[in-house]
Amino acid sequence: MASDNTIRILDGNTFVVSEDTGDIEATPSEPTGLFSLDTRFLSRWVLTVNGERLNALSYDDLQYYEARFFLVPGLATHYIDAKLSIVRERAVGGSFREQLTILNHDENPVDLEIRMDAGSDFADLFQVKDEIVNKKGELYAEAEADRLRLGYRRGNFRRETVITTSGPARYDRNGFAFTVHLEPNSRWSTDIEVRTYALGPGGRDLRMGLRVHGGERLALQHDLREWIAAAPKVNSECEHLARTYQRCLVDLAALRFSPLSLGGTLPAAGLPWFMTMFGRDSILTCLQVLPFAPGLSRTTLRILAALQGTRFDDFREEDPGRILHEMRYGETAAFEEQPHSPYYGSVDATPLFVVLLDEYERWSGDAALVRELEQECRAALRWIDEYADLVGDGYVWYERRNTDTGLENQCWKDSWDSISYRDGRLPGFPRATCEVQGYAYDARVRAARMAREFWDDPAFADRLERDAARLKERFNRDWWVPDGEFYALALDADGRQADVLSSNIGHLLWSGIVDHDRAEKIAHHLVGPRLFSGWGVRTLAEGEVRYNPIGYHNGTIWPFDNSFIAWGLRRYGFAEEAATIADGILDAARYFEGRLPEAFGGYPRELTKFPVEYPTACSPQAWSTGTPMLLLRTMLGLEPHEGHLSVEPRLPVGMGRIEVLDIPGRWGRVDAFARGRLELDKLA
Amino acid sequence: MLDATARFFEDLDRRGYEPLLARTSGTIRFDLNEGPRTTHWLLTVDRGRLRSSQEDREADVVVGTSPALFEGLVTGREHGIAALLRGDMTMTGNARLVVQVERILPGPPESHGPRQRPRRGVR
Numbered sequence: 001m002a003s004d005n006t007i008r009i010l011d012g013n014t015f016v017v018s019e020d021t022g023d024i025e026a027t028p029s030e031p032t033g034l035f036s037l038d039t040r041f042l043s044r045w046v047l048t049v050n051g052e053r054l055n056a057l058s059y060d061d062l063q064y065y066e067a068r069f070f071l072v073p074g075l076a077t078h079y080i081d082a083k084l085s086i087v088r089e090r091a092v093g094g095s096f097r098e099q100l101t102i103l104n105h106d107e108n109p110v111d112l113e114i115r116m117d118a119g120s121d122f123a124d125l126f127q128v129k130d131e132i133v134n135k136k137g138e139l140y141a142e143a144e145a146d147r148l149r150l151g152y153r154r155g156n157f158r159r160e161t162v163i164t165t166s167g168p169a170r171y172d173r174n175g176f177a178f179t180v181h182l183e184p185n186s187r188w189s190t191d192i193e194v195r196t197y198a199l200g201p202g203g204r205d206l207r208m209g210l211r212v213h214g215g216e217r218l219a220l221q222h223d224l225r226e227w228i229a230a231a232p233k234v235n236s237e238c239e240h241l242a243r244t245y246q247r248c249l250v251d252l253a254a255l256r257f258s259p260l261s262l263g264g265t266l267p268a269a270g271l272p273w274f275m276t277m278f279g280r281d282s283i284l285t286c287l288q289v290l291p292f293a294p295g296l297s298r299t300t301l302r303i304l305a306a307l308q309g310t311r312f313d314d315f316r317e318e319d320p321g322r323i324l325h326e327m328r329y330g331e332t333a334a335f336e337e338q339p340h341s342p343y344y345g346s347v348d349a350t351p352l353f354v355v356l357l358d359e360y361e362r363w364s365g366d367a368a369l370v371r372e373l374e375q376e377c378r379a380a381l382r383w384i385d386e387y388a389d390l391v392g393d394g395y396v397w398y399e400r401r402n403t404d405t406g407l408e409n410q411c412w413k414d415s416w417d418s419i420s421y422r423d424g425r426l427p428g429f430p431r432a433t434c435e436v437q438g439y440a441y442d443a444r445v446r447a448a449r450m451a452r453e454f455w456d457d458p459a460f461a462d463r464l465e466r467d468a469a470r471l472k473e474r475f476n477r478d479w480w481v482p483d484g485e486f487y488a489l490a491l492d493a494d495g496r497q498a499d500v501l502s503s504n505i506g507h508l509l510w511s512g513i514v515d516h517d518r519a520e521k522i523a524h525h526l527v528g529p530r531l532f533s534g535w536g537v538r539t540l541a542e543g544e545v546r547y548n549p550i551g552y553h554n555g556t557i558w559p560f561d562n563s564f565i566a567w568g569l570r571r572y573g574f575a576e577e578a579a580t581i582a583d584g585i586l587d588a589a590r591y592f593e594g595r596l597p598e599a600f601g602g603y604p605r606e607l608t609k610f611p612v613e614y615p616t617a618c619s620p621q622a623w624s625t626g627t628p629m630l631l632l633r634t635m636l637g638l639e640p641h642e643g644h645l646s647v648e649p650r651l652p653v654g655m656g657r658i659e660v661l662d663i664p665g666r667w668g669r670v671d672a673f674a675r676g677r678l679e680l681d682k683l684a
Numbered sequence: 685m686l687d688a689t690a691r692f693f694e695d696l697d698r699r700g701y702e703p704l705l706a707r708t709s710g711t712i713r714f715d716l717n718e719g720p721r722t723t724h725w726l727l728t729v730d731r732g733r734l735r736s737s738q739e740d741r742e743a744d745v746v747v748g749t750s751p752a753l754f755e756g757l758v759t760g761r762e763h764g765i766a767a768l769l770r771g772d773m774t775m776t777g778n779a780r781l782v783v784q785v786e787r788i789l790p791g792p793p794e795s796h797g798p799r800q801r802p803r804r805g806v807r
Binding site for chain 1: 704
């Protein structure tokens with residue numbers, strides 16, 4: 001897994017992960033390299049001067065798409081009187097470019113042999129992730145007079161890396177070199193360009209005609225400036241809050257991903273493993289950032305609609321109406337060794353698609369999109385009714401049909417041991433998890449509004465509302481765990497409860513399926529000592545058999561999870577409880593310089609004093625990036641209401657004054673002001 | 685051998701309308717290449733209305749495959765997006781149109797969809 005000193009720059013699904021010297025020396029398990037289209041295009045990129053490796057003095061990640069490294073020859077203990085400095089300045093965007101500059105600080109001239117070792121294993125990202133690189137095709141390397149070509153061929157599948165330099169270089173099959181004579185106090189510089197190709201027969205690139213956002217460095221710079229200018233401004237007495245917001249805004253820009261051939265951008269899920277579209281992650285991120293970047297919702301909905309399932313495909317777990325889980329472009333997807341072309345094994349993306357469309361309209365007033373996607377929405381609702389109800393009892397279930405490479409758990413807690421009974425045993429399949437029933441309830445309620453207001457189908461609206469009301473009634477009967485007074489995490493096919501206390505109950509508040517007289521119990525659990533660590537709500541409560549403070553879905557704290565829980569608490573009127581969670585998570589963000597990781601440990605806050613990052617967490621990750629934005633919305637009580645934006649702030653005292661300026665929506669742009677007045681200590 | 689391909693286009697022509705393509709318009713030419721021989725099929729989509737013919741005419745996007753692969757696609761034994769990623773199918777022109785039309789191809793014949801349990805009944 002990526003060690004802490006790796007440097008990452010990215011643009012869409014092209015990214016570079018390197019050591020702090022800028023070097024890349026990938027091993028099967030080390031996800032360093034230049035990646036694009038889920039393929040590693042460089043696995044070796046090592047700079048030497050006169051045969052010597054270089055040592056890092058410092059680096060700057062200037063923007064998400066560029067970084068600069070300051071290096072000297074020799075080992076760490078020797079560099080103090082170095083007479084040479086080496087600067088590597090690199091950027092991604094269309095291609096990968098590196099400018100190499102060498103400065104001679106000596107009073108004597110020097111003769112230098114500068115060499116870059118370059119190579120690629122063309123590993124599929126899945127092979128890197130699973131630590132198996134077992135190529136079935138043929139690798140090749142061709143040194144030409146003015147370039148080095150690295151390639152991989154398997155049938156008609158061809159990927160190539162082409163390296164050129166601005167100054168004359170000597171190319172061989174393992175890299176390229178320069179012989180340089182440097183006078184005292186002078187410098188030498190060259191530009192290296194690495195282009196990636198996904199070639200079909202006839203040498204045509206798969207991405208031809210595709211407009212990647214940005215492209216060249218200036219375009220990227222311009223695009224980022226415009227992105228920031230279009231978003232609301234956040235000013236805050238509490239300095240770290242404004243900093244966190246700024247960090248998130250830039251990371252969100254970096255995570256925008258333009259799928260092949262469909263146009264528009266949606267948030268990719270996270271670096272390094274998930275730089276692609278995910279139904280669930282993209283939708284939840286759009287929901288989080290709606291007040292700040294509403295345009296992402298529009299394109300995400302359109303792209304997911306364009307790829308909505310139309311047929312039964314058991315390998316890809318596709319059904320008519322189902323919204324995709326994950327799309328990949330690498331070799332294993334191409335040769336159907338993995339099902340991601342796209343893969344549909346997600347049980348929540350489909351109801352969440354309907355939820356996002358409605359929420360987006362409430363903010364934007366974009367009725368045209370609601371009309372445009374009526375057919376897709378109806379197909380999604382049909383999927384919930386007809387294909388997801390595997391047991392015939394009106395709930396949404398999952399059981400994978402692709403038993404080789406499909407996902408066992410198709411809810412957001414998708415690790416193998418995330419769903420358990422109180423005694424720790426794992427239920428059989430099919431399974432139904434509680435939060436998904438909430439989403440399905442909310443999808444029907446929201447679709448009823450859209451059917452009445454935009455689709456001119458009041459009869460459909462009535463039916464949806466009746467179905468939703470019946471679901472709510474049954475759910476509150478079948479899922480309530482009487483001795484613990486919370487909702488079960490899941491049901492098994494026999495209707496037995498997976499009766500553990502989990503964070504999922506917070507999502508139920510968000511969806512509105514919780515009976516009002518039970519909401520207070522749920523709120524108390526969420527900020528109670530078993531679930532709340534002081535930083536946030538644990539995925540699984542302390543005291544459960546499978547609880548482990550660093551168990552991926554069995555005790556860690558997921559910032560995104562907490563943001564929806566806070567939203568849910570606020571929805572049911574528990575503003576102080578919501579602020580408690582928001583305060584904890586935003587405090588934790590300070591320890592990560594505003595960039596919340598995917599997950600951190602569930603240790604009690606007073607034990608560790610700082611949040612312990614989960615070891616293999618992705619960062620930046622889209623729904624962690626969206627978290628501070630949804631927390632801001634929640635604390636400020638921003639809510640579209642009859643064409644206006646209503647603001648009802650409930651902030652902790654320590655946050656001081658916050659202003660959010662130019663919030664876009666159907667009202668044009670409005671400002672929201674708030675002052676911290678809640679004494680959270682009193683709650684505890 | 686190519687009966688399935690001819691049947692596929694004739695069926696589209698007969699069907700005349702495909703709701704999944706209600707917002708789609710454009711022309712796709714399929715060039716099925718086998719050695720020196722190329723068979724052409726032209727599909728015209730006009731907001732869901734379909735017309736197919738065996739014409740070699742300019743189109744918004746041209747898709748190239750072998751006749752055997754195309755036969756696999758129209759019978760659900762092959763998958764369009766995977767074939768594109770693999771380079772076994774190429775496209776020149778409006779790629780969005782291909783991704784949209786790919787959705788009307790059938791799923792694998794052996795795929796039966798979700799395994800629904802005997803109804804437990806709504807209690």
